[in-house]
Each structure stands twice: as C-alpha cells, then as structure tokens.
Amino acid sequence: MLAMLRKDLYVMGKYTIVLVITWVVAAGVLIWLPKTDASFLYYLMPAMSTTIALNAVSADHECRWDRFAAMTPLRPWQLVLEKYLFTYGTLALLGGLSFLAAWAAASGENNSSTWAAIVLVLLLIATSLPLVYRFGRQKGGMILMIFWGLVAALILGAAHWNYGLIETAFGWVEEVPAPALAAGTTVFLLAANVWSFYLSVRFYARRQRGWYD
Numbered sequence: 185m186l187a188m189l190r191k192d193l194y195v196m197g198k199y200t201i202v203l204v205i206t207w208v209v210a211a212g213v214l215i216w217l218p219k220t221d222a223s224f225l226y227y228l229m230p231a232m233s234t235t236i237a238l239n240a241v242s243a244d245h246e247c248r249w250d251r252f253a254a255m256t257p258l259r260p261w262q263l264v265l266e267k268y269l270f271t272y273g274t275l276a277l278l279g280g281l282s283f284l285a286a287w288a289a290a291s292g293e294n295n296s297s298t299w300a301a302i303v304l305v306l307l308l309i310a311t312s313l314p315l316v317y318r319f320g321r322q323k324g325g326m327i328l329m330i331f332w333g334l335v336a337a338l339i340l341g342a343a344h345w346n347y348g349l350i351e352t353a354f355g356w357v358e359e360v361p362a363p364a365l366a367a368g369t370t371v372f373l374l375a376a377n378v379w380s381f382y383l384s385v386r387f388y389a390r391r392q393r394g395w396y397d
Contacts, residue, residue, distance in 0.1 A: 185262045185265065185266045188253060188258070188266045189266050191249070192240045192266070192270045193270075195240065195243055196236055196239065196240050196270075199236065199239070200236055203232060203236075204277075204278070204281065207228075207229050207232075207281070208281070228301075229278045229281055229282045230275055230278050230279045230282055230298065230302050230305045231301065231304075231308070232278055233271060233274040233275040233277075233278050233279075233305060234271070234275075234305060234308050236271075237274060237309070237313070238313075238316055238321060240270060241267055241316050241317070241321065242320075242321035245320065245321070250263070250388075254392050260388050260389040260392065261385045264384045264385045265381070267313065267384075268309075268377075268384075271309055271313070272309075275302065275306075275309075279298065279301075279302050282298045286298055303369060303373065306373045306377060307373070307376065309377065309380065310376040310377045310380035311328060311331065311332075312324070312325075312328050313380060313384050314383040314387055315327050315328055317383075317384045317391065318383075318387040319396075
C-alpha cells in the first residue's frame, strides 16, 4: 500500500506542485495589493484536493495501474484505503496552506471560512469517490455536478423565493453551542466518510470483476 501511495505522489506530484506554486503566487500578490479581497483563495485551495484525488483514481484506470494492483497480494480495501489516505493528505496540505495564507493576512474571519470549506470538501470526498469507482471519472463527475448543482439550486431558490425555509432548516445552528456543533459535525463527517469508504471498496471490487465494464 505504501508503494501505491508513493506512486500517487510521483504521478500527481508535478501537477500538485504546479498548482500549489500558482496558488501561492496568486495569494501573495492579492494579499499585498491594497484594497484587494483574496479571501476566496483561502477556501478555494482545499477544494482542489478533490480534483487531485479524482485525477489519481482516473490515472490508475487509464494506465491500467488498477489491473496491475489486482494481481498483487493487496486486498481491494487496502487499495481503496490508499486513495482515501492520499486524498486526506492532500486536503491537509492544501488546507494548511490556506490557514497559513489567512494567518499572513491577519484575518480570523478567513480561518472560519477555511474550516467551512474543509467541511464541504470532506462531504464532497464522501460523495465523489464512490461515484468514480462505480461509474468512472467522466460519468461519476457528471453525476456529482448534477447532484451538487441541484442542492445549490434548491438552497438558492429557497433563499430567493422563501427565505423562511432557510431559517427553518438552518436557523437552529446558531443556537447550538460551538463545542456541541463541532462534535456533531465531526461525528457526521466521520460516519459519512466511513460509509463512503465501504461503498468504494464494494464498487472497486465489482469493477475489477468486470461488473461495470
């Protein structure tokens, strides 16, 4: 499994380095420019970790690395676990850079935005990886965009036509103590990602048996 992790670091390393350097340069320029809001970069960067992870899964399929891995003693759950560890590691790296940039800008508000972005990215990971293992990169990506597009449309539609629905659905969050909210969010994200991992293992094993090809 460590060998597969090193392979992903090698394959995706150049792409990730170029992405990080581009982001650092853009963030540095925007931070030092007067009257420029660079806050969108603080929560945009963690979202890129999902793209890197999905490209790693797609590269395995296109280059037949998954077929090679299937002939090794590694079990399907180990191969899928490696991809999840790679994804979480990438998220930790890019999220850390976002917090560093927010600290350099001396903005505590941006830190809260980055935490919110990380929560959303973890939800995105929980939904995207099983879809890619089941339907492949292209179809899985389309289903993912349609799903989250519908969610965004429902939220924006409710906010535009009947803001009371938003207050009813999410107003209670403001009354929950911060420690309880953090604990509940952690438990929910942990459960979502464990279930996501379980589905990914099943889909990966079935794809290797030719169920979806």
